[in-house]
Amino acid sequence: MADESGIRTRESIRELSSVAGETAVVTGASSGIGRAVAETFVADGADVVVCSRTRDDVESVAEELNGADVPGSALAVECDVTDRDSVAALAEATVEEFGGVDLLVNNAGGAGSGGPLHEVESDGWDGVVDVNLTGVYNVTTAFSDALREDGGAVVNTASMAGRYGVAGMGPYSAAKAGVSALTRTLAAEWAGDDVRVNAVEPGFVATPPVREQLGLEEVxxxxxxxxxxxxxxxxxxAIRFLASDAASFVTGQTIAPTGPPHTFEPPEV
Incomplete structure (x- = not known):
């Protein structure tokens, strides 16, 4: 949309930057970044499937969003991203309710207990890699047909730990580095299907676990x-931008919302 001079209008720019009218799936949506994404998308006018492993937590999020004066809606679905049957049920529920999916945000994850790599037990390694990396594979492939049918966008949550490799966080660092690599691979494979795939690498963000780690009382x-x-x-x-048509020429990229450049050392707070 442009005015008589050919200059884009404010309305057309806002429309490009919006996810209104889209159907989105957000994993790990019960708190932190995932919940913030769900709130942002619903406030913008999207229908959002919010999911996490704990039904009560994700249902409370959906109830709060549906009770707010916002144009979008939320549907709660319990889903364990490490369980392929659970992920298949998530995809089925989404398509049944909304007819398809336009946007997928792979946010479910967790750092695990940490410690030097040589002291990490195999089940500790497997648990962290399963939820952070294999979970992205499980969810993305479950929605691949729906996404590729009409085009869409995928945004994965990686981490600065994956870029730098953090002592005491070997499984998490490796898994999140894998998420960034998988993002580039999928972007190359799905570009012909008009599906953009990008990722974010957050630095320290005041989610509940980080606030506890740093002793932050307030956001x-x-x-x-x-x-x-x-x-x-x-x-x-940042995720909303990557999901919207404002990022129509952005795919295969991992952007890093971190504040000033740093090397993932814990900040002074």
Missing amino acids: PEREGADREVGRPDEIAD
Whole structure:
């Protein structure tokens, strides 16, 4: 849409930057970044399937979103991304309710207990890799037909740990590095189907576990470029951009919302 001079209008720019009218699936949506993504998408006018392993947690999110004065809606589905039958049921429920899917946000994950790699037991390794990397594979392939049918966008949550490799976080670092590599692979394979695949690599974000780790009592304000700790909704804004048509020429990329450049050392707070 343009005015008589050929310049794009404010309305057309806003439309490109919106996910209104889209159907989205967000994994790991019960708290933190995933919940912020669900809130952002629903507020923008999308229908969002919110899922996590715990039904009560994700149902409370859906109830709150559906009770808010926002144009979108939320559907709660219990799903364990490490269980392929559970993931297949998620895809089936989404298609049955909405007829398809336009946007997929693979956010489910967890750092595990940590420790030096040589002390990590095999089940500890498997658990972290399963939820952070194999879970992305499980969910993405379950929705592959629906996404490739009409085009769409996938956004994966990686981590700066995957870029730097963090001592004491070997399984998590390796899994998140794999997410970034998988993002590039899928972007190359699905470009012909008009599916864009990107990722975000957040730095320190004031999710409940990080706030506990750093001793933060409150989520920081959205002020100051020198902050070393971000907000979940700031990551959600980056994900919304990548999911929207404003990022129509962006695929296979991993962007890093981190504040000032750093090497993943714990910040002074």
